Amino acid sequence: MASRVASRLATRVNGMMPRPPVSPAANMMRQTRHFSATACTLKKDVIREAEVPVSVYQPDGKRSSSGAAADHFKINVVQNTPADAPEPSDMVQALTKSQYERLPKTIRDMTVYDKVVIVTGGARGLGNFMARALAEAGAKAIVLFDANQELGDASAAELNQKSGLPVSFFKVDVRDDAAIQAAVDAVVQTYGAPDVLVNSAGIADSNIPAEVYDAAMFRRLIDINLTGSFLMSKAVGNAMMKANKMGSIILVASMSGSIVNYPQEQSCYNASKAGVIQLGKSLAAEWAKYSIRVNMISPGYMDTALNRVPALDAQKIQWRDRTPQARLGGVDELNGLCVYLASDSSTFVTGSNMIIDGGYTLW
Template sequence: MTVPTFRLDQRTAFVTGAASGIGRAIAVGIAESGADVACFDLPGPALDQVCADIQAAGVKALPIAGDVTDAGSLAEAVSRAQSVLGDLTLAVNSAGVANAAPAETMPLEQWQRVIDINLTGVFLSCQAEARAMLAAGRGGSIVNIASMSGTIVNRGLLQGHYNASKAGVMHLSRSLAMEWSRRGIRVNSISPGYTATPMNTRPEVAEQVRQFEADTPLGRMATVDELVGPAVFLLSDAASFCTGVDLLVDGGFTCW
């Protein structure tokens, strides 16, 4: 028996939301697993910094500023990534936002922004990435970052828009997995539990962090680094028969 490899050497990855939080950790983890990485996020010094950290791992990095709600921006970014780094075969879509508001008073604009970034942005990202992968004919693997909030409703958090967007990411990933399964592209999602990112320590949830940890069987929130292994696994040849999977990484939260 040959032990499957988790290495990603000589491959090109495209990561959205790469400048912070889970996306940043995964972008660096992919690089440390051997892939060159195009980092896509809003412009700012954090985007350049993650690319510097990736280059320190001995691989190539390309910062590309853009917005996941802009199909043209994504198409141009993927094209540029391929022209600089080579054919795209790996992608992680991590760009997302969160906020809270009671459903009965939530402005339409607040609902729409979360859906536009978290769900439509994932669709547009997958679309641009898959078009490139299909054109190159080498296949590929796409991982979308969902949330356990797509499976459960978080006690004390009034975030119907966020929960709905992440449930949509999970089912979108399954749908795309089936659509592209015979064409060499695998699509999976990861659903993190409470994770110590800027999003989950934002002011409106700060008082609830202690409860988050108490409600998690492992007794704490995840670190962003604990999402790297699951992402590298799903991207790698070790997961060659995995598609349409939603991998819960929640410290056991959804068992209760």
């Protein structure tokens, strides 16, 4: 099939097959369809033999060592199985003042030295690992907001113990604007106005067809993922404005805000993350005049508790198969981009939605 498509394309390229006249736009669409269909087909048709049969005939018709006309044997093929995500480090080494001062300017700009950082959803998963990374990148203080009291408290204690930095935990639900305001006010009093907000709190519902999606569930997810991103940005943005801070707000969206996942049906999650991306772009445009930057990180499939549910095991095989890197992302694989966006090395980056997905959205 692949070779038939390829030879048909080659024939056309060589101009041997007459083409009906088509408009340039229709022509472009047709070529695009051809290209993606061919890429998918080629991927399925890739041949992967475990062994290669070999026949060796000696010169001048000499018999082989066994007396036969030829030696027949097989050689094994080493299969390049894609590696899983690297294990995240369990250590947190806070950047010291003397280390910071010895860094060349370019690297110094890539730190968050002396900045006050708030991370929502910081009790576990991607948010927790971004908080650890910001601690290593020089943060003055780390504040975790999360709805999970037990986990949030334990994570704050662990981060404080590992990094030696001041770390606070506030049990805040990102739907609760009054609680958010009180918590942000307390952060300002304790550590000074925040320089960085990472909004990672979020939930996912999947495998719910739209025609049976319960309206209350739909509203709840939008309230946490989208309204929560707005309420957090508003409270922290105001604190940054009041203190004249050149702040950086990072909203964790998802590739689901730009594509529709397959095979699981999850219209509400996808809509919520598309909303987060467009919210972030709008805030970036409105708040550039206050020197506040707003950017989005859009992860693909990541290996976190959110996805470690038995009901998703079968689908995960398909997710991997549709990801060029053939794996899920590691829980710490947003860290580098998060630190970059929080730091002064990205001062001209605002309103950007950056996808980290092992190439998923390429196919």
